[in-house]
Amino acid sequence: MAWRKIACSKTELDLGVTLICGQSFRWKETAPGEWTGVLKNLVWNLKQSDDLLFYKTLEESPAASSDLTQEDILKDYFQLHVNLSKLYEQWSSDDPNFKSKASSFRGVRILRQDPVENLFSFICSSNNNISRISGMVERMCEEFGTSLGEYEGLHHYSFPSIESLAKGSVEQKLRKLGFGYRAKYINQSARFIMENHSEHWLHNLRKLPYNEAKSELMKLCGVGAKVADCVCLMSLDKNDVVPVDTHVWQIAQKYLPSLRSSKTITPQVYNAVGNHFRELWGEYAGWAHSVSLHRIVYNF
């Protein structure tokens, strides 16, 4: 199948960074400058030039998956309607640190992910690192997802349904797959959602204001403030949310000396840090956070 293309500047989207920086854990660089992953139950291949985004899929969109064209699916996933260059200008003028340390890392965007994949992937993220999380998510999809076919020797699977993660045997199976104590969190959260809500409940949280969506998420086992914020930002359209991890906290302490007295991230500290960056960076603060705080990048 031939490559198709969308006009898209590399300064608006840097595929390599955006796909593997710890938002989604399912994209692989299958050839230099070429990434393969699953989106909307299709296997995609992506690459880019300075001003074009190229894509192809293993199959045409199944009829069931609707009126969205593949171009629409990608535009939505990468949120291409958001003018990133303009945001970089705003963050640079509002924050000298952003300007000097982060503004040259162009094209880092927040993906608009599926809330189910986003939630269950991030339940895996506690005390963990990107490469191990990626392996865990892959094994979870292989075990509980459905096959989407083979592409260049690699098998691909859908992300498991909540229903499939709610079954009784899931915790034990996940433990065998190396999930450790997170196995229970995943199974219990899935079960809680199926018993109290439905498969679509997570999607519908998009309609709620940030605070309500967050507190709903935090009722789930294994979902604290940080994971809930990641889900709000990365799949529930809460663009101004800044998830506070230990790294963000360390940096914030340099700007908010009052926080230094605290030994750990208490709820109060958590909110103070989040609010600080939200006020500093504005409506798309969570996006600025993804640019500045991606490990390698920000070294104050």
Place this chain on the structure above:
DNA sequence: AATGGACCTCT
């Protein structure tokens, strides 16, 4: 409301 320890597995 804040603190300390435990939790799986891997580095």
Place this chain on the structure above:
DNA sequence: GAGGTCCAT
């Protein structure tokens, strides 16, 4: 000890 959460003080 780790990009976090839970549970007990």
